[in-house]
Amino acid sequence: xxADWPGLARRLDRGVEDIHVGTREPGPGFGKKxxxxxxxxxxxxxLSMEEPEAFGVIYDRHAAGVLRFLGRRVGAExxxxxxxxxxxxxxxxxxxxxxxxxxxxxxxxxxxxxxxxKHRRSEARRLRASARMVAADQAPTRRAGAxxxxxxxxFPRVADAIQALPDGxxxxxxxxxxxxxxxxSVAEALELPIGxxxxxxxxARVRLRExxxxxxxxxxxxx
Amino acid sequence: xxxxxxxxxxxxxxxxxxxxxxxGKATLMAAIRQTRAPRPAPAIVPQxxxxxxxxxxxxxxxxxxxxxVPGARFVSPEGELxxxxxxFAGGMVGVGGQGHHGAVSPMSGGAESQFISVQVDDxxxxxxxxxxxxxxxxxxxxxxxxxxxTYWALDLxxxxxxxxxxIGGG
Numbered sequence: 001x002x003a004d005w006p007g008l009a010r011r012l013d014r015g016v017e018d019i020h021v022g023t024r025e026p027g028p029g030f031g032k033k034x035x036x037x038x039x040x041x042x043x044x045x046x047l048s049m050e051e052p053e054a055f056g057v058i059y060d061r062h063a064a065g066v067l068r069f070l071g072r073r074v075g076a077e078x079x080x081x082x083x084x085x086x087x088x089x090x091x092x093x094x095x096x097x098x099x100x101x102x103x104x105x106x107x108x109x110x111x112x113x114x115x116x117x118k119h120r121r122s123e124a125r126r127l128r129a130s131a132r133m134v135a136a137d138q139a140p141t142r143r144a145g146a147x148x149x150x151x152x153x154x155f156p157r158v159a160d161a162i163q164a165l166p167d168g169x170x171x172x173x174x175x176x177x178x179x180x181x182x183x184x185s186v187a188e189a190l191e192l193p194i195g196x197x198x199x200x201x202x203x204a205r206v207r208l209r210e211x212x213x214x215x216x217x218x219x220x221x222x223x
Numbered sequence: 224x225x226x227x228x229x230x231x232x233x234x235x236x237x238x239x240x241x242x243x244x245x246x247g248k249a250t251l252m253a254a255i256r257q258t259r260a261p262r263p264a265p266a267i268v269p270q271x272x273x274x275x276x277x278x279x280x281x282x283x284x285x286x287x288x289x290x291x292v293p294g295a296r297f298v299s300p301e302g303e304l305x306x307x308x309x310x311f312a313g314g315m316v317g318v319g320g321q322g323h324h325g326a327v328s329p330m331s332g333g334a335e336s337q338f339i340s341v342q343v344d345d346x347x348x349x350x351x352x353x354x355x356x357x358x359x360x361x362x363x364x365x366x367x368x369x370x371x372x373t374y375w376a377l378d379l380x381x382x383x384x385x386x387x388x389x390i391g392g393g
Contacts, residue, residue, distance in 0.1 A: 052255045059251050063244050071237030080243040084250025091255060130235045158229050177230040208226035 041104035045097050055091045058104055063087065066108050070115075072178055074122040082115050089115075101188060109179070110189035113171045124163050131159035161211035165204055172197055173204040257290070265315055268308075269339055272321035273380050274328050276304050279318050282379045283309055286356035287341070287386075288349065289316070311341065329381030338375070338383035346388035350374050353386075366390055 039047070041058060048054040066086060070079035090104075090111050097107055116123065138151035162170060168190070175181040175189060183201070187194040273279040283289040289309040297306040306319040316339065321328040329335045343349045350364045353376050361383070362375035373387035 052258060053252070055255060056248070056252060059248055063247055067239060067243060067247070068236060071239060072234060076237040076239050076243075079237060080239060080246070083243065083247035087247060087251040088254040091251060126235075127233060130233045133235070134232050154229075155233065159233060162230060162233070173227070173230060177227050178234040205226045208229065 040102045042097070042099040042102060045094050045104065046099060048091075048094055052091070055087075055094065058090070058108075059087050062105055062108055065105065066112060069109060069179060070112055073116055073126070073174070074119045075126050078119055078122045082112070082119075086112050086115055098188075106181070106185045106188035109175065109181075110191060113175075113189065117167060127159040127163060128156065131155040157211065158208070161208050164211065165207060169200045169204040169207070172200040173208075176201060265313065268315045268317055270317040270319055270324070270326065271339070271382055272319055272323070272326035272328050273382075274321055274330055275380075276307065276318055276320060278379060280307055280309065282356065283316075283318070286353045286358045286376075286378065287311070287384065288343075288352065312343070314341065329377075329383075335381065335383045338385055340385045340387065343386050343388055346372050346374065346386055349386055358384075 041061065044054055044057045048058075063083065067079055067083050070082050070086070073079070074082075086108065090108055093111070097104060101107070132155075135152040135155045138155075162173070165173065171190060172186050175186045176183070181189065183194055183197045186192075186197045186201075190197070192200075271279075280291055284291070289311045292308040292310050292315070295308040296304060299305055306317060309316050309318060319326070321331065346364065350360075353374075354360060358376040358378060360374055360376045362373075364372065364374035366372050370390050371387045372390050373385060375383060375385045377383055
């Protein structure tokens with residue numbers, strides 16, 4: 001389904017000159033910012049107040065990234081089911097988007113984070129499976145001795161530790177660790193002051209370290 | 224190893240169906256169209272009487288996926304909901320109190336005098352949704368020789384509904 005609304009196209013063209021031309025972040029993990037000669041997300045969302053179909057442009061820009069994010073957390077099947085729902089909610093809440101932000105991506109991820117709370121079981125299952133895979137990969141190395149054994153015990157513990165984090169800490173941690181979000185982007189996604197993000201990440205770090213290395217001994221080397 | 228790096232090792236991408244992005248887009252654009260252009264009311268609108276209108280609205284949405292038409296409620300001066308309209312695909316039904324205009328809910332009348340036939344995009348999914356929401360299936364989902372797959376269900380007050388989809392890509 002491609003967008004073909006002549007009126008919208010005209011207005012987006014005009015937007016290049018007189019609405020707002022911004023830098024668009026291609027999304028975390030995709031290298032540096034690039035200057036693009038097209039309306040910013042904020043401009044498109046602004047336009048979608050009058051021309052609701054314009055919101056389809058936000059989908060075209062970000063859906064693939066959002067889907068990958070959801071998939072990493074809850075697997076393909078649940079993620080595919082959540083994708084349309086997430087953008088429908090975003091569309092309904094588009095008035096709340098802070099127009100001073102050029103990219104809508106952190107905002108969309110934040111809506112996704114909320115939806116994911118209802119899928120904790122899928123999330124736990126996927127994390128445990130990932131832990132088993134990483135642990136299994138460790139086994140056939142040259143130094144298949146103590147290090148590999150440790151790793152087999154280590155990653156399931158890491159998975160459990162992540163699952164045991166309070167929701168807010170887990171969310172902040174995974175946005176940083178898996179999505180390569182800056183603290184600023186996490187703050188935008190979770191609608192928190194950046195100081196709160198920093199302290200959540202720090203608490204998550206401490207908890208993980210405690211849970212993974214209970215007595216501070218038995219230090220594990222995985223390399 | 225630093226805890227963030229440890230967590231990063233558990234990052235794993237999922238493999239998606241090729242059509243996943245298109246389906247998500249279809250969901251979004253359908254929601255957008257819904258807000259934008261309220262369809263002109265169809266020429267024929269069945270009026271369905273219920274003892275409990277709010278319960279009926281909730282059930283019809285949960286079980287059958289109907290949506291209430293915004294801003295179309297009739298409310299008495301005392302605040303009682305007298306009538307609402309629901310839409311689904313291109314169709315509409317009125318949901319009103321029983322006893323008005325001689326119409327009676329099967330719950331008190333003891334009989335159905337008609338049923339309403341609805342065409343859906345995915346009758347299997349619709350069936351699952353209806354069953355999960357407590358609709359009483361009275362004729363099981365199956366294929367018919369005339370090229371349609373249908374099931375029949377009673378709603379919470381016993382009105383009979385028929386849901387169907389043409390077989391083989393409708």
